[in-house]
Structures are given as structure tokens and as C-alpha cells.
Amino acid sequence: MAYNRRNEYWSSRIGVILAVAGSAVGLGNFLRFPGLAAQYGSGAFMIAYFISLILLGIPICWIEWTLGRYAGRFGYHSSPGIFCVLVRHPFGKYIGVLGILIPLVIFMYYVYIEAWCLGYATFMFTRKLELGNDIKEYVKFWSSFVGADSDGLAFSKTHNQAVLFLGLVFALNFYFIYKGLVRGIEAFCKYAVPILMLLGILVLIRVLTLGTPDPNRPELNVNNALGFMWNPGNVWAQLKNPQLWLAAAGQIFFSLSVGFGVVITYASYLRQDDDVVLSGLSASSANEFCEVALGGMITVPAAYLFFGAAGIVGQGTFSLGFNVLPMVFSKMPAGYFFGGLFFLLLFLAAITSSLSMLQPGIAFLEEGLGLNRRQSTALLGLITGLGTLFVVYFSKDLKALDTLDFWVGTVCIYIMASILAITYGWILGIDKAWQETHRGAEMRIPAFFKLIIKYVTPSYLITIFALFVVFKVVGWNPQTGQIAPTPYVQDLISNNGSPVARLSATLIIVVALFLTILVATAGRRWNKITR
Amino acid sequence: MTLSGWIIMIISVGFVTGLFLWCMFRVLAYKPPTNKLHGIDDIDTQDTDE
Numbered sequence: 044m045a046y047n048r049r050n051e052y053w054s055s056r057i058g059v060i061l062a063v064a065g066s067a068v069g070l071g072n073f074l075r076f077p078g079l080a081a082q083y084g085s086g087a088f089m090i091a092y093f094i095s096l097i098l099l100g101i102p103i104c105w106i107e108w109t110l111g112r113y114a115g116r117f118g119y120h121s122s123p124g125i126f127c128v129l130v131r132h133p134f135g136k137y138i139g140v141l142g143i144l145i146p147l148v149i150f151m152y153y154v155y156i157e158a159w160c161l162g163y164a165t166f167m168f169t170r171k172l173e174l175g176n177d178i179k180e181y182v183k184f185w186s187s188f189v190g191a192d193s194d195g196l197a198f199s200k201t202h203n204q205a206v207l208f209l210g211l212v213f214a215l216n217f218y219f220i221y222k223g224l225v226r227g228i229e230a231f232c233k234y235a236v237p238i239l240m241l242l243g244i245l246v247l248i249r250v251l252t253l254g255t256p257d258p259n260r261p262e263l264n265v266n267n268a269l270g271f272m273w274n275p276g277n278v279w280a281q282l283k284n285p286q287l288w289l290a291a292a293g294q295i296f297f298s299l300s301v302g303f304g305v306v307i308t309y310a311s312y313l314r315q316d317d318d319v320v321l322s323g324l325s326a327s328s329a330n331e332f333c334e335v336a337l338g339g340m341i342t343v344p345a346a347y348l349f350f351g352a353a354g355i356v357g358q359g360t361f362s363l364g365f366n367v368l369p370m371v372f373s374k375m376p377a378g379y380f381f382g383g384l385f386f387l388l389l390f391l392a393a394i395t396s397s398l399s400m401l402q403p404g405i406a407f408l409e410e411g412l413g414l415n416r417r418q419s420t421a422l423l424g425l426i427t428g429l430g431t432l433f434v435v436y437f438s439k440d441l442k443a444l445d446t447l448d449f450w451v452g453t454v455c456i457y458i459m460a461s462i463l464a465i466t467y468g469w470i471l472g473i474d475k476a477w478q479e480t481h482r483g484a485e486m487r488i489p490a491f492f493k494l495i496i497k498y499v500t501p502s503y504l505i506t507i508f509a510l511f512v513v514f515k516v517v518g519w520n521p522q523t524g525q526i527a528p529t530p531y532v533q534d535l536i537s538n539n540g541s542p543v544a545r546l547s548a549t550l551i552i553v554v555a556l557f558l559t560i561l562v563a564t565a566g567r568r569w570n571k572i573t574r
Numbered sequence: 575m576t577l578s579g580w581i582i583m584i585i586s587v588g589f590v591t592g593l594f595l596w597c598m599f600r601v602l603a604y605k606p607p608t609n610k611l612h613g614i615d616d617i618d619t620q621d622t623d624e
Contacts, residue, residue: 056601056604057601057602060601085579085582085583085586086578086582089582089586093586093589266575267575269575269579269583270575270576270579272583273575273579273580273582273583273586274575274576274578274579274582275578275579275582321597321600321601322601324593324597325594325597325598325600325601328590328593328594328596328597329594329597329598331590331593331594332590332591332593332594334590335586335587335590336587336590336591336594339586339587340587485600485604486600
């Protein structure tokens with residue numbers, strides 16, 4: 044079973060914790076979470092959020108850390124190799140295809156969003172985003188920047204700034220990946236994660252000291268802004284809403300980057316007696332600190348201070364981040380500076396995440412196909428580069444990006460996380476897995492978590508996935524009882540569906556088939572080596 | 575902001591901040607056990623003669 048290859052390890056414990064935390068902290072912490080908390084009424088939302096953290100988020104983190112380190116002992120670092128060890132069946136490696144497909148496809152569009160963040164940070168510092176008091180100007184600027192008005196617009200001579208930033212960001216990602224796990228990812232995250240936290244604290248202090256920015260509207264003050272974010276509504280009535288549970292559990296789930304295939308790969312580079320219990324909890328707590336204590340206190344309160352509730356309600360993640368917030372910062376004293384810091388923070392959060400999405404692919408190409416670092420970096424750059432060009436070209440209404448995010452960045456992640464939870468509790472066996480988790484552990488997990496991980500986590504996960512399918516795929520309306528497939532499904536199956544959405548679905552299938560062929564090739568190679 | 579809003583904010587922000595600081599303290603304060611290398615003086619032969 045053991046596959047003898049040169050093993051690579053993290054150089055320090057804080058390095059791996061910050062790398063995993065960097066992978067988890069992303070745009071969702073600062074843009075998606077505050078919007079959801081305000082939308083569902085913070086009291087009820089936070090109850091569902093913390094229950095999901097304890098029953099879903101932290102257990103799956105421990106599961107991924109444990110399974111990754113366990114398989115790493117046998118010399119495997121890629122998801123197919125890891126599942127080969129865990130399932131102990133030739134078919135096992137094909138389950139691992141998801142663990143490469145998910146980060147690879149997410150990287151294809153995530154790197155574009157990362158480029159927007161760097162672009163907006165530059166525009167903020169150079170005061171190019173001071174576009175006046177009309178939100179339409181900011182919407183127009185953003186649409187033009189990302190090419191959302193028509194396909195291919197991002198490549199035209201007048202709209203190509205986003206592509207320039209994309210080129211820079213893409214090169215940066217592959218530079219750090221080429222440098223390797225310790226000298227690239229770990230070294231970068233050791234600085235980037237503390238810096239992004241520091242930037243978050245600076246921006247937070249600015250927001251909380253704004254007082255009453257407009258004396259003509261005294262109701263728009265910090266106290267009321269925090270109240271808009273944190274005042275609970277009718278908690279018990281809201282807790283009966285299944286959509287709230289779906290939103291809270293989904294936020295925990297996506298925020299912690301569980302089920303991506305990233306944490307399991309990172310953990311495979313631990314030594315066999317390295318702690319996973321405290322390290323996993325530390326990485327999760329770093330993500331929660333950024334999300335609740337920074338994200339929850341900055342974005343929505345800042346927007347409320349200048350626009351009131353009307354400027355926030357119904358805003359999506361991109362709209363809040365790239366339309367509303369630039370205008371908020373442009374109205375704030377020294378806003379260009381603090382706005383620049385905020386978008387720099389988003390850029391750092393995004394690049395530490397995108398780097399983690401490349402490592403599973405690199406690990407697979409190296410151990411599966413026997414490529415060296417230069418070859419694997421070049422091949423991965425080619426695959427992700429083509430995918431990113433597809434996303435950037437089909438930029439109208441960000442349709443390609445949105446379709447890939449829904450089917451891979453959401454649906455596939457639920458499936459992968461469910462597989463991981465079942466593998467830990469039922470295939471490896473809860474007793475063996477529990478013992479494995481506590482190997483070298485610096486603290487013990489309370490015993491009741493054994494039952495939670497075996498029964499509650501998989502059941503909760505499958506229930507949330509079922510709710511997701513019912514509400515977001517099938518489109519069941521609980522009020523009317525009617526079923527109307529959501530736009531994501533309509534785009535694919537209806538006669539007047541979206542050709543771009545269909546092309547995006549085809550891209551996912553082609554990449555999945557290509558990876559499956561590579562995994563089959565890797566399997567034959569592993570059999571020869573271990574025979 | 576209402577009293578219940580303050581309570582929810584303080585509990586939520588306090589919990590995640592406290593957990594994060596506690597974890598970081600535990601991680602940074604941890605000293606890995608070092609293997610003691612024994613020198614010739616550490617060897618006790620139980621020989622009491624001379």
C-alpha cells in the first residue's frame with residue numbers, strides 16, 4: 044500500500060495552521076456572511092450558525108485533517124491517492140477525482156474575482172473610484188471592468204484592465220506554487236494571514252469611529268448601524284424557517300473550505316505524530332474570527348452608515364462588495380486609503396485561498412504522473428489558464444462564473460463532504476478513526492463528539508444537501524407548494540436555456556473525464572511501484 | 575441598538591475572538607518535547623565500589 048516517494052512536510056505548526064486558515068478565509072467572510080446575517084435576523088441566524096459550526100464545521104475539519112495525515116503516512120498527498128489508501132479498493136481512487144476537480148474548477152473563476160480585488164485596491168489607492176454620489180456610476184464602472192455587459196468584452200481594447208490584473212494575479216499564484224509547499228505557500232501565508240487580520244482591524248476601527256457621517260441624517264449612526272446588523276427579530280419564528288438553516292449551515296460549510304479537497308491535501312503533509320485536534324480547531328477559529336468579529340462588524344455597518352437599510356437589503360455578494368462599498372469608502376473621510384486597505388485585505392484573503400486550490404492538482408500530477416515541479420506547474424497552468432479564459436470570455440452577466448460556482452462550487456462540495464464524513468465514521472471505522480485523530484494530539488476532543496461525528500454530522504450534512512436540492516435545484520415553494528426549477532436548471536434543460544450555461548456544464552464534464560483518465564493512468568503507475 | 579442586539583453581538587464576537595486567542599496561545603506556548611541525549615555522566619552502573 045505504501046507508495047515510496049520523496050516526502051515533503053510543513054516546516055512549522057503555525058505555518059500549516061495559517062495556510063489552512065488562509066485557505067478558509069475568503070471573500071465570503073467579509074461579503075457573504077454579513078449579508079446573510081442581516082437578511083435572516085442576526086439572533087436566529089447566529090444560533091443556527093453556531094449550531095452548524097459545532098455539528099458540521101469543526102467535526103468535518105477534524106475529519107479532513109485526520110484522513111489527510113493518515114494517508115500522508117503512506118506517501119500519498121493527492122485526493123485519488125488518499126482515497127486509494129482510505130477505501131482500500133481500486134475504485135477508491137476514482138472517488139478522489141472530485142478532490143481535484145472541485146479546487147481546479149473553482150480556481151478557474153476564483154482567480155478572476157481575485158484580480159477584481161487587486162484592481163479595486165489599486166483604483167482605491169489612486170482615487171480612481173471616487174465616482175460621485177450616484178450608485179449607477181459604480182455599477183457601470185464594475186460592469187465595464189469585469190465585462191458583464193457582453194461576452195468577450197473583457198478582452199476588448201477599452202475594457203481590458205481586469206485582464207491585466209488577472210495576468211498579474213495568475214503569475215503570482217503560479218510563482219508561489221512553483222516555489223513549493225514550504226518556500227511558497229507556507230512562507231506566503233505566514234505573512235499574508237496576519238497582515239490581512241491587521242488590515243481588517245484597521246478598517247474596523249475606521250468604521251466604528253465614523254460616528255454620524257451625515258449630520259442631516261442623524262439616524263444613520265454607528266449605534267444604529269450595529270443594531271441593523273445585530274438586533275434580533277422574532278428569533279423563534281425565524282428558527283422555524285428551513286431556508287435560514289440552509290443559509291447558516293451553507294455559510295459555515297463553504298467558509299471553512301471543508302469538502303474542497305484542500306484541507307485533506309494540506310494535512311497529508313503533516314508528520315505522523317503532528318497534532319491535528321488543536322491545529323484544526325485553531326485554523327477554524329482563525330476563520331471564524333475573520334468572519335464574525337471582522338466581517339460581521341465592517342461590511343454591513345459601513346454600508347448602513349451611508350445608505351441606511353435601503354442600500355443593503357437585497358444586495359448580492361458582488362453588488363455589496365464592488366458597487367456599494369466603493370461608494371461608501373468614497374464618502375468616508377480618508378476613504379480612499381481605508382477602501383484601498385479593505386480591497387487589499389480581500390485580495391490577500393483571495394490569494395491565500397486560490398493558492399490552496401492549486402496544491403491538490405500539483406500533488407496529483409507529481410505523484411500520479413511522476414512529473415517534476417516545473418512540468419506539473421506548467422501543465423496545471425495550461426489547464427487552469429484555458430478554463431479561466433473561458434470564464435473571462437463568457438463574461439455577460441457573469442454567466443459562466445455563476446454556473447461553475449453553482450454546480451461545482453456548491454453541489455460537488457456537498458457530495459465530497461458527505462463522502463468524507465461517511466469515510467471517517469463508517470469506512471475507516473469510528474474507533475480506529477477516533478484513535479487516529481488523537482495520535483499526537485495536544486488536547487482531547489470531548490467524547491460526545493464521537494457520536495456527533497458518526498451519526499449527527501453525516502445526517503445533518505445530507506439533510507442540508509436535501510434542503511438545498513429541494514429549494515435551490517428543484518425550486519419548491521413552501522408557501523404555494525409549487526415546483527419551478529431554478530434558473531440554474533432551466534438554463535440547462537429548457538428550450539430557451541442559456542448556451543453559455545450549457546457550455547460551462549460541458550466544460551465541467553470534459554475536465555472531470557480528463558481527470559478520470561489521468562487517475563486511471565496514475566492507478567496503473569501506483570500498482571507498478573507498490574507491487 | 576437594542577439590549578438583545580448588544581447581547582448577541584458581544585456573545586458572538588466574544589466567543590470567536592476568545593476561541594481564536596485561546597487556540598493561538600496554546601499553539602504558540604507549546605514546547606515540543608525534546609529527546610534528552612544521555613552523556614557518559616548520566617549512566618548509573620549501580621556499582622558502589624569506588
